[in-house]
Amino acid sequence: MGTIVKLNTIHEYNMAVGVETLHPLVSVVDFSTLKSLKHGRKNFGFYCIFLKQLKCGELSYGRSTYDYQEGTLVFVAPGQVAGVDDDKETLNPQGWALLFHPDLLRGTSLGRKMKDYSFFSYEANEALHMSERERQIILNCYLEIQEELERAIDKHSKSIIASTIELLLNHCQRFYDRQFITRESLNKDILVRFENLLSDYFESDQPQTVGLPSVQYAADKLHLSANYFGDLIKKETGKSAQESIQLFVIEKAKERLYDENKTVSEVAYELGFKYPHHLSRLFKKVVGVSPNEYRA
The missing domain is CATH 1.10.10.60 (Homeodomain-like)
Incomplete structure (x- = not known):
């Protein structure tokens, strides 16, 4: 069992994967812009939503492991441990990550609602498997947040980013409802x-x-x-x-x-x-x- 790397801040994650920090409390990472992604288990001090676009082996999450299928969303809450523990790396990785720190949500309507998104406490084998259309909706939210991050930070940035994350999570709630029905x-x-x-x-x-x-x-x-x-x-x-x-x-x-x-x-x-x-x-x-x- 390898060591678990503790990442307390968004900047620490960005440094680890080699991307620029545009905002101290939120980041969107397009894995396809990276040459490689080193594997390892991480203890996250913030929320993460990983969108995998290619099948890429097993992910360990808490005490469970499971196969990542294409178009799978996995939700990680602060304090949870996730990652692949094999000391390898993925070359030309695909997929996206949205990372946001609890401090971003203070004083927002999303901050008051986070406890309602119970899927942050699901096990990995209960991940969200999306259709192509659903995946595109989620991807659009990622792109919208990324576009906002590329602007200069102003007094509107926080509320716009938080409301887009809230929209994304509401879509996820809907898709989980659909998953419960299709797995009747x-x-x-x-x-x-x-x-x-x-x-x-x-x-x-x-x-x-x-x-x-x-x-x-x-x-x-x-x-x-x-x-x-x-x-x-x-x-x-x-x-x-x-x-x-x-x-x-x-x-x-x-x-x-x-x-x-x-x-x-x-x-x-x-x-x-x-x-x-x-x-x-x-x-x-x-x-x-x-x-x-x-x-x-």
């Missing part, structure tokens, strides 16, 4: 596996030893990032992953309340609730009556 059969398979996972969990003694299953637990078992899993469940069912787990738990509670030899407290502990009143509160919220009223 795959998603249905994940829903079935999710339901089986919950069934197995409540048939075991895990609720008593571990407690209620979390969204992170389910995502890990299904080999998905929690954010991607949550977005997928929401698109497929209209409910959040947390709500889906709660509804499953309430159905289990209803089944067990039919056994009149068990108290409500016993049912609550069996299902993994730390305190019986937590079950009562959730039951009332979902069903509209308390467990005792339901039983009666």
